[in-house]
Amino acid sequence: MKHRYLPMTETDQQEMLKAIGVESVDELFRDIPEKVRFQGEYNIKKASPESTLKKELTQLSRRNANTKEYISFLGAGVYDHYIPAIVDHVLSRSEFYTAYTPYQPEISQGELQAIFEFQTMICELTGMDVANSSMYDGATALAEAALLSAAQTRRNKVLISSAVHPESKEVLKTYAKGRRLEVVEIAATEGTTDVQELANQIDSNTAAVIVQYPNFLGRVEPLVELADIAHSEKAMFVVSANPLALGVLEPPGKFGADIVVGDCQPFGIPAAFGGPHCGYFAVTEKLMRKIPGRLVGQTVDEDGKRGFVLTLQAREQHIRRDKATSNICSNQALNALAASVAMTALGKKGLREMAEQNVQKAYYAKKQLQKNGAIVAFDGPSFNEFVIRLNKPVKDVNKRLFQKKIIGGYDLGKMDSMLQNHMLIAVTELRTKEEIDLLVKELGGL
Amino acid sequence: MNKTDQPLIFEISKSGRIGYSLPELDVHKVDVADILPTSYIRQEEPDLPEVSELDIMRHYTALSKRNHGVDSGFYPLGSCTMKYNPKINEDVARLEGFRHIHPLQDEETVQGSLELMYDLQEHLKEITGMDEVTLQPAAGAHGEWTGLMMIRAYHEARSDYKRTKVIIPDSAHGTNPASATIAGFDTITVKSNEQGLVDLEDLRRVAGEDTAALMLTNPNTLGLFEENILEIAEIIHQVGGKLYYDGANLNAVLSKARPGDMGFDVVHLNLHKTFTGPHGGGGPGSGPVGVKKELIPYLPKPVLTKKDGIFVWDEDRPHSIGRVKPYYGNFGILVRAYTYIRSMGPDGLKAVSENAVINANYMMRKLAPYYELPYDRHCKHEFVLSGKRQKKLGVRTLDIAKRLLDFGFHPPTIYFPLNVEECLMIEPTETESKETLDSFIEAMIQIAKEAEEQPEIVQEAPHTTVIRRLDETAAARKPILRFKRS
Numbered sequence: 001m002k003h004r005y006l007p008m009t010e011t012d013q014q015e016m017l018k019a020i021g022v023e024s025v026d027e028l029f030r031d032i033p034e035k036v037r038f039q040g041e042y043n044i045k046k047a048s049p050e051s052t053l054k055k056e057l058t059q060l061s062r063r064n065a066n067t068k069e070y071i072s073f074l075g076a077g078v079y080d081h082y083i084p085a086i087v088d089h090v091l092s093r094s095e096f097y098t099a100y101t102p103y104q105p106e107i108s109q110g111e112l113q114a115i116f117e118f119q120t121m122i123c124e125l126t127g128m129d130v131a132n133s134s135m136y137d138g139a140t141a142l143a144e145a146a147l148l149s150a151a152q153t154r155r156n157k158v159l160i161s162s163a164v165h166p167e168s169k170e171v172l173k174t175y176a177k178g179r180r181l182e183v184v185e186i187a188a189t190e191g192t193t194d195v196q197e198l199a200n201q202i203d204s205n206t207a208a209v210i211v212q213y214p215n216f217l218g219r220v221e222p223l224v225e226l227a228d229i230a231h232s233e234k235a236m237f238v239v240s241a242n243p244l245a246l247g248v249l250e251p252p253g254k255f256g257a258d259i260v261v262g263d264c265q266p267f268g269i270p271a272a273f274g275g276p277h278c279g280y281f282a283v284t285e286k287l288m289r290k291i292p293g294r295l296v297g298q299t300v301d302e303d304g305k306r307g308f309v310l311t312l313q314a315r316e317q318h319i320r321r322d323k324a325t326s327n328i329c330s331n332q333a334l335n336a337l338a339a340s341v342a343m344t345a346l347g348k349k350g351l352r353e354m355a356e357q358n359v360q361k362a363y364y365a366k367k368q369l370q371k372n373g374a375i376v377a378f379d380g381p382s383f384n385e386f387v388i389r390l391n392k393p394v395k396d397v398n399k400r401l402f403q404k405k406i407i408g409g410y411d412l413g414k415m416d417s418m419l420q421n422h423m424l425i426a427v428t429e430l431r432t433k434e435e436i437d438l439l440v441k442e443l444g445g446l
Numbered sequence: 447m448n449k450t451d452q453p454l455i456f457e458i459s460k461s462g463r464i465g466y467s468l469p470e471l472d473v474h475k476v477d478v479a480d481i482l483p484t485s486y487i488r489q490e491e492p493d494l495p496e497v498s499e500l501d502i503m504r505h506y507t508a509l510s511k512r513n514h515g516v517d518s519g520f521y522p523l524g525s526c527t528m529k530y531n532p533k534i535n536e537d538v539a540r541l542e543g544f545r546h547i548h549p550l551q552d553e554e555t556v557q558g559s560l561e562l563m564y565d566l567q568e569h570l571k572e573i574t575g576m577d578e579v580t581l582q583p584a585a586g587a588h589g590e591w592t593g594l595m596m597i598r599a600y601h602e603a604r605s606d607y608k609r610t611k612v613i614i615p616d617s618a619h620g621t622n623p624a625s626a627t628i629a630g631f632d633t634i635t636v637k638s639n640e641q642g643l644v645d646l647e648d649l650r651r652v653a654g655e656d657t658a659a660l661m662l663t664n665p666n667t668l669g670l671f672e673e674n675i676l677e678i679a680e681i682i683h684q685v686g687g688k689l690y691y692d693g694a695n696l697n698a699v700l701s702k703a704r705p706g707d708m709g710f711d712v713v714h715l716n717l718h719k720t721f722t723g724p725h726g727g728g729g730p731g732s733g734p735v736g737v738k739k740e741l742i743p744y745l746p747k748p749v750l751t752k753k754d755g756i757f758v759w760d761e762d763r764p765h766s767i768g769r770v771k772p773y774y775g776n777f778g779i780l781v782r783a784y785t786y787i788r789s790m791g792p793d794g795l796k797a798v799s800e801n802a803v804i805n806a807n808y809m810m811r812k813l814a815p816y817y818e819l820p821y822d823r824h825c826k827h828e829f830v831l832s833g834k835r836q837k838k839l840g841v842r843t844l845d846i847a848k849r850l851l852d853f854g855f856h857p858p859t860i861y862f863p864l865n866v867e868e869c870l871m872i873e874p875t876e877t878e879s880k881e882t883l884d885s886f887i888e889a890m891i892q893i894a895k896e897a898e899e900q901p902e903i904v905q906e907a908p909h910t911t912v913i914r915r916l917d918e919t920a921a922a923r924k925p926i927l928r929f930k931r932s
Binding site: 001003004005007008012013015016019020021022025026028029030031032033035036037038041042044045046047048052053054057058060061062063064065066068069072074076077078080082084086088089090091092094095096097098099100101102103104105106107108109110111113114116117119120121123124125128130131133134136137138139140147165167168170171173174175177178179180197200208220223224231246247248249250251253270271272273274275276278288289294295296297298299300301302303305306307308309311312313314316317318319320321322323326327328330331333334335337341343344345346347348349350351352353354356357359360361363364381382396398399402405412429432433436 | 451452454455456459463464465466467468469471472473474475476477478481482483485486487488489491492493494495497498499501502505506507508509510511513514515517518521523526528529530531532534536537538539540541542543544545546547548549550551552555556557558559561562568569572573584585586588590591595598618619620621623624625626627628630631632633648670675676698699701702704706707708709719724725726727728729730731732736740743746757767768769771772773774775777778779781785787788790791792793794795796798800801803804805807808811812823824836845848851856857859862876877879880881892908910911912913914915916917918920921922925926928929
């Protein structure tokens, strides 16, 4: 068997077997009981040469409608944003992508420093004291925030706004089942979390109040009021925030959030059919020693030179085993790097400009649609998404739009039967006026 | 390696520089205060860097030169399977049709992705010998928790609520007990015997009607095949428990033994290890889970199915444990793993485990005269040495690891598994050449000699890295976890 990934020659093999003191490779596998030893070869596709495989998979990829060829107004948690060209060039440095967790700091200063910078940027954006090195995604970060809240408060009820991303709610419910936590949904009336209902539901057994900012319907939640209610019963106030929106919106930290989570996908990370993206997790200093995942800290070496190390590891699974604050080991380091590069490229000014363009373009689209007779549901202050009510099923409308090379918005009826015929439309900085006008025209004709 | 310190990106920032390119706003501009409530409009700008594009590239290039990856040199980090990351995988994952598709698009518009995922599932079923596979979990630990949640759902569906315990060997990865806790179980440790294998007597003692599952890595973290696997399976199944396979070490037994045939009911795989999705400096990974028939109802939803030649998501799964991740898993890593499996084929995968095992045994035999070999028998893809002998000379395993840095190698995993004193856990993988192994062996022999003759060289190592040993105690005592402008 010759293969470009396998350097062992026949001579090598002979020499090595001899050094080991065995006659054949099979001898090395004799400890596998005969009864379970797999005979022969897997019944899978034969090896494909590089060029053939590349061609086949390229053709397969062409059977997907991609958002560079279609005009996409689909968001709902995953967005089509500007990815600076430089991001992928940095990511392609294989010193980063072929390394693992920086266990040996002396030869991992590059990765460690990059994570330290990422942690700093997340703190800056969210207005929090401490951020970790990343989580799998926004949804699992949110679920872990609930677990952290329960552990910190020693309570087992979690209140979550129904205007949180439906898949995040589902993931939370699975995690909650694991730790036997009760999850109660707080209704969103008029498009934002019902403050009165939250006040009614909260009690001394509430570990966390979880809201999304902007919420799943695109609306800006009244964080001031929500935080007050959460803290009135000493529950943790958890905000899941779109980090790009924080370029124009006040950070949750300013409103007293205890934990801020979310997904960095808007920063340099392609949609990639839903993953890998990059969760972030930020907390107040008080929760620093309870935070899940890896943390990088600054220190000095024997000569007093600044350097970076993984730190506060006594929280983690490889030290604490069943008492660890989380079971997370692998995280999303490479995507955290992508997000760092994108945030660096945008910088102070670009972040604000990009965030404001989202606000402006979504607002323009909403107004044009209204002008054209569309009904905007849950109308109010929003970032880059809003809801329109159609007079026919969203699925049918989207089929028609698709013929015009447009990927329409998210069918809200899928998450809530009360929202049949409601479409969630996302308009990012990448959508041109011409494209928005086309959407308005096509929707008008339906 | 680049010895010059690289300032933080914030320290090279200069007001007025930019590194981005956005088009002019082409719609009528409205005052933001007319759109958003004034009290929610950000007042203070976040302190992000202001740098040019070249500044960014130079910064990260400098950082990359201060980092060791598989492409830089040998990386025998035990249990992590640091094999070569094929470049075609990267190219395929970057195809527009895989990179720029939205997870909530109509199924008809993403049939290419669904077909790839479906075919990957079929391949993984054959490789593991399981009946069904979910690709949803994001990493190994996430897969462990997903598998345990399914086991819990299985028991509870039979109104069997007394199964509150998960049995875990003392040599197991830390994620096993951590995942068991998050899945709502208590853990019990089963001891290893003198041969480094699960102690059957102790297993019989701890297994009972409160046993939900046994989690096992096979070969285990000592690199030894649990040759009593059939007895182990019988003990667990007899008391009504399920057998969980931690796939971290699957590289050792590709085409040699399938978890499904060994009696395992649930399996997770680490696609970033065995199947070359790169490790990415810590992630992203991917942790598909395979199950036997009776656990299929509990798979996370949605489940990918084929209906009249069209791939669709089945959301109607009343017994499902629910979602464990938004959307369908780390698709980009799935693409890479699929590309790898298709590049290797059945004979290639067989050669993978054979060569990985030969490499490990070769190194073990060559090093045995110089370091204590706690388990003297054929190993699988990795093996452990103990630095006990060197410790008596005042040289700790940590010192040996640090001295290896001077030779340009990434050290092995150290101080794990916990049941071996001064442990070094070495996994060469199949993608390393004999020449590379020989040079590592030579370095290890030299270090053993230094420990005897000039221990201070080892104790004070590393001598050639960009930075010397770091004060980890200070880092933890007064944590500085972010940059702050003074």
